[in-house]
Amino acid sequence: MEWEVVIGLETHVQLQTQSKIFSGASTAFGAEPNTQACVVSLAMPGVLPVLNKQAVQCAIRFGLAIDAEIANRSVFARKNYFYPDLPKGYQISQYELPVVGKGHINIQVGSGEQAYEKNIRITRAHLEEDAGKSVHGAQQGMSGIDLNRAGTPLLEIVTEPDMRSAAEAVAYAKKLHELVQWIGICDGNMQEGSFRCDVNVSVRRKGEEKLGTRREIKNLNSFKFMQQAIEYETRWQIETLEDGGKIQQATVLFNPDTGETRAMRSKEEANDYRYFPDPDLLPLAISADDIDAVKQHMPELPEAMKQRFQSQYALPDYDANMLTSSRAVADYFVAVVAAGADAKLASNWVMGNVAAKLNLEEKSIAASPINPTQLAELIKRIQDGTISNNAAKQVFEAMWNGEGEVDSIIEAKGLKQVSDSGAIEAIVDEVLAANDAMIQEYKSGKDKAFNALVGQVMKASKGKANPAQVNEILKKKLS
Amino acid sequence: MSLNSQDIKRIAHLARIEVNDDEAQATLNKLTGIMALIEEMQAVNTEGIAPMSHSQDVTQRLREDQVTETNQRELYQSIAPSVEDGLYLVPKVIE
Incomplete structure (x- = not known):
């Protein structure tokens, strides 16, 4: 029985802004730890988020680029979870009402005869803030926290489960990567984490309508790793099912050294984020005029x-x-x-x-x-x-x-081409005089001999004779 | 919808709040009261009324994209329990 892999992507695109999404702290990469962590990034009591206009315009740009509906009213929500690099205890994101709705991206897969086009549906794209970074091994039994990245604006772009191979997933990711740079909303620097993909993979019997249980490969920041991770994960899921096993929904990490995916220790309380509208932020209103203003500057x-x-x-x-x-x-x-x-x-x-x-x-x-x-x-x-x-x-x-x-x-x-027919004729005559055997071959119907003669002339002219003229003169002389 | 003490323990765990059995029981009573209030409100016919995400009917003001914050790490870290090389130190977390 044949298997089919079903893939959907969630991509975190870091938006090109000077300052953070909810504060005036810098987003420049590579600064000393915590030198760009202001009171908002640190979640000091009493601080309030104020939304960055540029981040909103980036989201509108993206919406226009994928032919999507841009919500005239969208809402920020709190996604609650505990982790030391998230000092508020929640990430500000969008849930029920994202800024960008359904759109689509056309991809080209493969090359040559096998190449084909495919339309990938985009489910949504929403604005959110990035978390900080944990540095392990700074001190025995401790983790170091750097909150420079906390509050960096992200656009999370979610697809429908429309891809059917690692090649399609990579083609989509590459296309998206080019697009966000093309419209100037992301620098595309994957080493610095400006473009990170989570890939949802499931398998099912060909012809089956129902989706299989998916596992999510987190944080892939290279197309090569994405290809390897999906191929490994697909094989693993098929083998597990063929051996009579079951797939448990899980988050997995790809290890580039072994080429394998491995489930993260599953949390007891998986993904109970208790989303609710953030009372610190009012609904984001985007008017037709706002959209037009962005349209004016679209490449x-x-x-x-x-x-x-x-x-x-x-x-x-x-x-x-x-x-x-x-x-x-x-x-x-x-x-x-x-x-x-x-x-x-x-x-x-x-x-x-x-x-x-x-x-x-x-x-x-x-x-x-x-x-x-x-x-x-x-x-x-x-x-x-x-x-x-x-x-x-x-x-x-x-x-x-x-x-x-x-x-x-x-x-x-001395590469100037010789196009002087007199000069070329002289060389042709010389070559013909010295290659009687080839002339006979040509006259007996061997076309190859003609090419050999052209070669001789080109060689004699040190490659400078105009090839079209050489052909013409040779033909004339041999006829 | 009714809650039991297991729910309370779970919610407390999600919020990283330690509760003992007595506290869980007391919290259960209070939350059950709140749930009853919600049920009463849900009886109100709200058909055709768009949900509000904020109590005031106003929209978000936007900020120009400018860096306005300066580096005040030293000041902010002066109240931190433990720092090293500019990093805030916390008990080790590995996923």
């Missing part, structure tokens, strides 16, 4: 940009997809085209040589040593026939290594 969304690339630049679907996979890449490409490069050539270079180099050196496109204007200059030299594609690759290497500008490199390396 063009990846989906719209993708379609524009296809219609405006006649790029294939694949190119348009790749180029809009991140805002930085899209911006770079647009700048190359704006500087006068042919769009399809620009697309090939950005997705090809530039991407390969960046990958190799683990750099982001923003840190590329070749800026869009320089790349455009290079492409223009291919367009106007000054250099061949192969020579362009050498120029690109040299530019990448900081050896100068396009024209000076072409000059210094």
Whole structure:
């Protein structure tokens, strides 16, 4: 009998604000412990939370980006639990009335022939505050508490259980990760915890309607770990059920060293958070005008940009997809085209040589040593026939290594393409004179011999002859 | 809805309040009284009335996103029972 895995995600996205969600303390990462923990972060008696406008605008932005309903009235609630990094004894979150309602995100899964698109439904997104951090092992028998992070604004984004494989879950997480950076609400820094995923996994027999019992993998902050954790968890659940066992609802942690998931010690009183509306906070009202004001500053969304690339630049679907996979890449490409490069050539270079180099050196496109204007200059030299594609690759290497500008490199390396037909003819004649055997082969119908002759001519010209012209002249001479 | 002393023990545990049997019984009596009051209120017909999350019909004022707090760690930690390297120390917790 075949099994099916069912996956839903909850993602905590740290919003890009200067100050905390309910106080004027800084949210900057990496400060000395507790230097950004004000009386509100510390939960001193008598303090009151005041909501950060920017955090609300970030939530509206996200709602607009996923085509969701934005609540004109939403309510903050207290989620009660005890933990030392939560000094109030409750986290301020939203429960019954979240700020962002149902929406959807379109994902592309896989590549090549097997690639497909899928629509992932978003259940809701709500605003909440982050907790502090516990540092274990500071002193025997004690834990150290750092409340710098307490009160950092988060948007928790919850999906429907719409994903059916680890690949789909990772594709969704990556898409969401790009989207929140694209619309400028999150820096996307996963090492610093700005983007953390909880993954709910259950399995059921194929064809079964009822969902199986789920286990929640907590706090995954890398796509690689997410893939591994889901694959392990899925196997474990199937094996457990096939061995006649039962799945207990649980929270599990992924151990990257062993590649396994392991249930956290189950608490006696599991998840009784006793939510209730926070009396310290009034309902959050968002008017149509508020939404319009945010709309004014929304960047063009990846989906719209993708379609524009296809219609405006006649790029294939694949190119348009790749180029809009991140805002930085899209911006770079647009700048190359704006500087006068042919769009399809620009697309090939950005997705090809530039991407390969960046990958190799683990750099982001923003840190590329070749800026869009320089790349455009290079492409223009291919367009106007000054250099061949192969020579362009050498120029690109040299530019990448900081050896100068396009024209000076072409000059210094003597890469200028020979398009003078007289000169090419001379070389062709020389090659033909020396390769009688190949000519006979070609004339006896072996097409390969023709390519070999082209190769000889290119070699004799030190790669500088214009290949199209070489082809043409050779054909003429051999006919 | 009626409560028993097990419920009281559970609620007390969730709130991390230690109660002995006598206290649990006394609390049970008080809470049962409150539950009776709630039942009385639930008899009121509230159909078509949207629930309020606050007693006043006003909405949340928003704050500009500006850092207004300075580092006052030394002052705040002067009343803490135990600190080390800027961290507040508490009895060890491991999940």
